[in-house]
Amino acid sequence: MAKVTALRTIRIAERPNLIWVELETEDGRTGLGESFRGAQAVEAVLHETVAPWLLGRDARHIEAVSRQLLTPYLGFHSASAEVRAASAVDLALWDLAGQRQGEPVYVALGGGMRESVRTYNTCAGYAYNTSGGVRRSIGSEASVGPYDDQVAFMRDAGALAESLLSEGYTAMKIWPFDDYATATGGHMISLADLKAGLEPFQKVRRAVGDRMEVMCELHSLWSSHAAARICRALEDVGVFWAEDPIAKMDDAQSLADLRRQTRTPICGSETLAGTVPFRNLLAADAVDMVMLDLAWCGGLTEGRKIAALAESYAKPLAPHDCTGPVTLMAGLHLALHAPTAIFQEVVRATLSTWYRDLVTDLPVIREGMALAPTEAGLGTRLQPAVKQRADATIRTSGKAR
Structure with a gap:
């Protein structure tokens, strides 16, 4: 009664990274999953490799499906197209599992540790990271709306912090150092650029004092020497973490060496997939906080194993979202379930705009806390209009209803 009869992919030209x-x-149910970046490559893997194996199999045996899809001949232990495809399938299977049980996914996983989880606002703009993989510059662009927080943190990070506090957010993430990496390929940062990059953090402290936690995103742009210089400079402004400071976040030795050189806590990494890279980082004492992206790491099946590793090393966990609304919902379920989870990342610019155009439900946030979903499964569906869009590409393998 739970055999998979069809696999359908949907992507839209307006958001070319999403699938x-x-x-x-x-049994008449439909499970929803999502992944991000290289949507066409992921689509090819899903229909040419995954669907021929998955169709006709029992959707209840999620662990067996996960093991099969996460051990391809090529493409494992990284967020490859194969692993991103496996992640999307896994999220859909957990959505189905919750629906069959009549429970939200975090309950289907074994229940919640908490009824809500603290959020932090990643200070991105409305279309950050969605146009073919090219990040928007953080220079002197014009703001396109009241929540264009990426422009705001460079113009007046203190005023931005006050705006976030007024909405109940008590933590924010910014990346003012990014533009300075280009000049040297990330191999060094000058004192002038270091001073300029620190200024937004200092403005936050002057405006709101210690009422706002601030994270620094470094986007894997720096060599270990430059990253160490930045992290040491950040010590005086009390950042909550420096995220993905070096170019290769699976380099446990270099990351551990960096961590020994600074008091700034190190967070990593949304870029990794599978349990092994996370095990290696934790065994090397290379990170203070564990971040993962469920659309890239292998889905909820692998994600909860990574969460268990974090728990075994007494490290906090923080699911990532700067990608898509289904991944956000899945991350929230894991953050409610995992014992050491402390944050769920959100982007208020996307929550208030185009995420709402794509799915029926999003996390309810009150006073900076994301509340537990109440609907069975992941608790969201694609808006019917998405499939009717002129720029939609829909492909189906198997016998669809």
């Missing part, structure tokens, strides 16, 4: 997966089963 959704719908799995239909013979």
Whole structure:
């Protein structure tokens, strides 16, 4: 009754990095998954490799499917197209599992540790990271709306912090050092650029004092020497973490060496997939906080194993979202379930605009806390209009209803 009968992919030209997966089963249910970056490559893997194996199999045996899809001949232990495809399928299978049980996914995983989880606002703009993989510059662009926080943190990070506090957010993440990496390929940072990059953090402290936690995103742009210089400079402004400071976040030795050189806590990494890279980082004492992206790391099946590793090393966990609304919902379920989870990342610019155009439900946030979803499964569906869009590409393998 739970055999997979069809695998459907949906992507839209307006958001070329996003791809959704719908799995239909013979009991009449549909599970929704999502991944991000290289949507066309992920689509090819799903229909040419995954679907021929998955169709006709029992959707209840999620662990077996995960093991099969996360051990391809090539493409494992990284967020490859194969792993991103496996991640999207896994999210859809957990959505189906919750629906069958009549429970939210965090309950289906074994229940919640908490009824809500603290959020932090990643200070991105409305279309950050969605146009073919090219990040928007953080220079002197014009703001395109009241929540264009990426422009705001460079213009007046203190005023931005006050705006966030007024909405109940008590933590924010910014990346003012990014533009300075280009000049040297990230191999060094000058004192002038270091001073300029520190200024937004200092403005936050002057405006709101210690009422706002601030994270520094470094986007894997720096060599270990430059990253160490930045992290040491950040010590005086009390950042909550420096995220993905070096170019290769699976380099446990270099990251551990960096961590020994600074008091700034190190967070990593949304860029990694599978349990092994996370195990290696934790065994090397290379990170203070564990971040993962469920659309890239292998889905909830692998994600909760990574969460268990974090727990075994007494490290906090923080699911990533700067990608898509289904991944955000899945991350929230893991953050409610995992014992050491402390944050769920959100982007208020996307929550208030185009995420709402794509899905039926999003996390409810009150006073900076994301509340537990109440609907069965992941608790969201694609808006019917998405499939009717002129720029939609829909492809189906198997026998669709």
